Amino acid sequence: MSIVLNPHVTTLKESSTLAINQKAMRLRQEGKKVYHFGFGQSPFEVPPSVQEALMQNTHHKQYLPTLGLPELREQICAFYKSNYGYSFSPESIIIGPGSKELIFQAVFVLEGALIIPAPSWVSYGPQAHLRGKQVVAVPTKRANGYKLTPEELDATCMNLISDKQKILILNNPNNPTGNVYTKKEVQELAKVCKFHNVVVISDEIYSLVNFSDEPIHSFMLEYPEGTIVTSGLSKGFSAGGYRLGFLATAKELSPLIDCLKAMISETFSAVSAPIQYASIKAFSLEDDVLKYVQSCTRIHKAVGKYMYKRFIDMGLNCVEPHGAFYLYPDFENFKEKLEKIGVTTSTQMCDMLLDKAGVAVLPSEDFYHSKYYLSCRVATVDYDGAHVYSESLKVDSLDEDFLKKHAPNIVDGCDAIEEFLKNLN
Numbered sequence: 426m427s428i429v430l431n432p433h434v435t436t437l438k439e440s441s442t443l444a445i446n447q448k449a450m451r452l453r454q455e456g457k458k459v460y461h462f463g464f465g466q467s468p469f470e471v472p473p474s475v476q477e478a479l480m481q482n483t484h485h486k487q488y489l490p491t492l493g494l495p496e497l498r499e500q501i502c503a504f505y506k507s508n509y510g511y512s513f514s515p516e517s518i519i520i521g522p523g524s525k526e527l528i529f530q531a532v533f534v535l536e537g538a539l540i541i542p543a544p545s546w547v548s549y550g551p552q553a554h555l556r557g558k559q560v561v562a563v564p565t566k567r568a569n570g571y572k573l574t575p576e577e578l579d580a581t582c583m584n585l586i587s588d589k590q591k592i593l594i595l596n597n598p599n600n601p602t603g604n605v606y607t608k609k610e611v612q613e614l615a616k617v618c619k620f621h622n623v624v625v626i627s628d629e630i631y632s633l634v635n636f637s638d639e640p641i642h643s644f645m646l647e648y649p650e651g652t653i654v655t656s657g658l659s660k661g662f663s664a665g666g667y668r669l670g671f672l673a674t675a676k677e678l679s680p681l682i683d684c685l686k687a688m689i690s691e692t693f694s695a696v697s698a699p700i701q702y703a704s705i706k707a708f709s710l711e712d713d714v715l716k717y718v719q720s721c722t723r724i725h726k727a728v729g730k731y732m733y734k735r736f737i738d739m740g741l742n743c744v745e746p747h748g749a750f751y752l753y754p755d756f757e758n759f760k761e762k763l764e765k766i767g768v769t770t771s772t773q774m775c776d777m778l779l780d781k782a783g784v785a786v787l788p789s790e791d792f793y794h795s796k797y798y799l800s801c802r803v804a805t806v807d808y809d810g811a812h813v814y815s816e817s818l819k820v821d822s823l824d825e826d827f828l829k830k831h832a833p834n835i836v837d838g839c840d841a842i843e844e845f846l847k848n849l850n
């Protein structure tokens with residue numbers, strides 16, 4: 426018998442972020458020194474009181490309502506009202522097994538082409554392809570911090586003028602660049618979205634990892650009638666493996682919530698009950714959790730800024746990070762030298778970095794850039810989070826000496842890239 430498979434799925438490859446993680450782990454197991462800057466997982470422990478809450482809730486064995494536990498949805502509303510000023514109501518929040526699945530489901534039910542600023546997170550495009558949806562990647566400029574401008578968005582929408590509806594997905598703070606949109610930038614983009622009837626999926630999974638000078642400003646505050654917010658426990662609360670995310674809209678988008686509710690009831694039914702009960706603690710606004718999250722963000726900031734400075738000093742171009750735990754340096758200044766050793770694409774460059782320098786990073790090709798653009802995504806989390814966290818509480822400054830002592834892979838990995846560049850002729 427020859428099995429016939431859905432062509433939208435057979436053309437899909439394994440997510441490159443998961444693949445690089447496995448490759449780096451394998452090389453490490455074989456005894457090779459690898460600086461693992463490929464996988465973006467928060468290295469810290471889950472806040473202790475959230476772990477405690479999980480242990481106390483293991484007896485919850487019943488299926489929970491499709492939209493999620495009502496107390497949790499109420500708590501998320503309170504958290505977002507207090508921290509960000511959003512006016513969600515519990516009826517328009519959906520709990521899912523990670524925000525990734527909820528983004529997938531939202532893209533699945535919404536009609537219209539998906540606009541993705543390049544660079545953007547690796548999974549948006551493949552998710553849209555699974556639905557056979559048109560993906561429009563809009564190249565952004567390094568000079569603009571790789572942020573989408575209103576002019577770029579407007580021009581893209583004009584090209585899609587015959588589509589009744591368009592979808593923009595925008596991640597802020599940003600993976601892969603570490604940049605954060607200012608209030609003014611969000612306001613200007615929101616105006617264009619309103620004008621062109623663009624539904625915005627505002628991926629705010631890194632909103633607690635913000636070290637810019639401003640609080641995060643969301644499309645939800647400027648354009649609630651057209652905005653879908655997604656976030657969850659994975660990044661700010663360092664609990665990716667708990668698999669809990671949420672999607673929230675204003676009341677105007679209630680038909681979307683009804684549609685998703687039906688879809689969820691026919692697919693994953695509901696998220697694990699103990700995890701939902703424990704998550705109430707994460708969003709509780711209690712001081713211990715908030716302080717813990719702030720201390721983790723302080724470390725993300727120190728490591729991100731350190732690596733950024735090292736990259737600039739060694740001659741790479743890079744946008745300064747203001748949030749999340751990534752950098753997006755490019756090697757364009759070394760293009761000719763790299764060409765001489767047969768490196769013309771970002772994938773070849775990343776293979777070379779892993780082979781010659783032992784540094785695992787992801788090629789910009791996976792982030793919707795041309796394969797000839799010699800850039801890559803660097804995750805800044807290759808250290809023992811529990812150790813660095815406890816040491817960080819003892820000192821005022823998380824300087825280079827601190828990182829050398831407590832996060833040596835960060836410093837040594839930068840040295841290895843610098844050495845690799847010095848050896849290019």
Ligand SMILES: Cc1ncc(COP(=O)(O)O)c(C=O)c1O
Nearest residue numbers: 523524525546596600657659670
């Ligand atoms: C930009 C971005 N969005 C969404 C996600 C999905 O997060 P989760 O499904 O763990 O909530 C990730 C995870 O890496 C991400 O980097």
